[in-house]
Amino acid sequence: MANFYSSGQVCSNGTRVFVQEGLREAFLARLSERLEDVRMGDPLDPETQHGPVVNMAQAEKVRAAIAAGISEGARLVSGGPGEGRFVPPTVFTDADDSMTIARDEIFGPVMTVLGFTDEAEVIARANATSFGLAAGVFTRDLARAHRVIGQLEAGTCWINAYNLTPVEAPFGGVKQSGVGRENSAAAIAHYSQIKSVYVGLGSVEAPY
Numbered sequence: 001m002a003n004f005y006s007s008g009q010v011c012s013n014g015t016r017v018f019v020q021e022g023l024r025e026a027f028l029a030r031l032s033e034r035l036e037d038v039r040m041g042d043p044l045d046p047e048t049q050h051g052p053v054v055n056m057a058q059a060e061k062v063r064a065a066i067a068a069g070i071s072e073g074a075r076l077v078s079g080g081p082g083e084g085r086f087v088p089p090t091v092f093t094d095a096d097d098s099m100t101i102a103r104d105e106i107f108g109p110v111m112t113v114l115g116f117t118d119e120a121e122v123i124a125r126a127n128a129t130s131f132g133l134a135a136g137v138f139t140r141d142l143a144r145a146h147r148v149i150g151q152l153e154a155g156t157c158w159i160n161a162y163n164l165t166p167v168e169a170p171f172g173g174v175k176q177s178g179v180g181r182e183n184s185a186a187a188i189a190h191y192s193q194i195k196s197v198y199v200g201l202g203s204v205e206a207p208y
Contacts, residue, residue: 002136002162004038004089007053008062008109012134012156012163016102018122021115028077028093028113035078035089052085053108059085062108066090068100074112097125105131119148127153133173136162155181 002014019027043051053059063081069092070076079090093113095102101112116122126135135154137145145159155173158164165171165183172181180190 003111004050004109005163007051007087009053009058009107010163011107012165013105013107014134014136014162015106015110015112016126017111017113018116018126019113021117024093024113024115028091031091031113032078035091038089040086040088050089050109053087054085056085058108059087062087062106062110065101065104065106065108065110069095069110069112072099072101074099074101077113079109097128103129119144123148123151127151130176131173132175133177134158134163 003017005013039047039049041048041051053062059082066076066079066081066087072095074092074095077091077093079088082088087109090110091113092101092111093115095112095114097103097114099112101110102114114125116125132154134156135149135152136158137148137152138160139145139148142159149157149159153174155178156165156169156171167183170181170184170186172178172186181187182190
């Protein structure tokens with residue numbers, strides 16, 4: 001749901017997924033199993049789980065990103081270019097942080113699973129981007145979750161959840177993703193300009 005929701009056409013899409021090296025292959029195997037039976041089709045059909053991207057121009061942009069991932073040496077685990085406006089849920093791994101699929105905002109159903117060894121490394125790599133809209137941490141250790149999320153340079157963060165945006169919670173980013181906040185009282189502040197008015201009700205004193 002962090003990546004393939006709405007066919008990946010979500011501004012807070014979790015394009016990069018960092019998985020600890022000891023778990024990465026098991027994670028990829030389970031992910032591939034889950035994606036085998038995804039039902040693609042008409043988004044108006046209640047049985048459809050994965051619909052098309054918005055138009056052919058966007059489909060071709062997504063396919064260009066997939067082609068770049070393959071040509072730059074990443075391993076394609078699931079999915080691929082698809083046909084027409086339909087791009088299946090696509091997963092890459094064995095990529096490095098400089099590759100197009102790990103650097104650009106694709107705005108399509110393309111996930112890159114990156115391995116890491118320790119906490120300090122993954123925080124540094126996660127922050128090594130010009131974007132900073134959203135981030136998430138999944139772990140059973142809530143102390144670690146808060147420690148890590150506190151160091152991630154993103155304006156909207158989740159712990160053991162992703163892409164949930166209740167109206168009570170401010171939504172927005174930092175860096176090149178930073179343009180104010182939506183939702184909650186923060187949205188009122190964003191679309192308002194403070195004007196101060198002091199009203200004196202007594203005599204006006206002067207030193208001369």
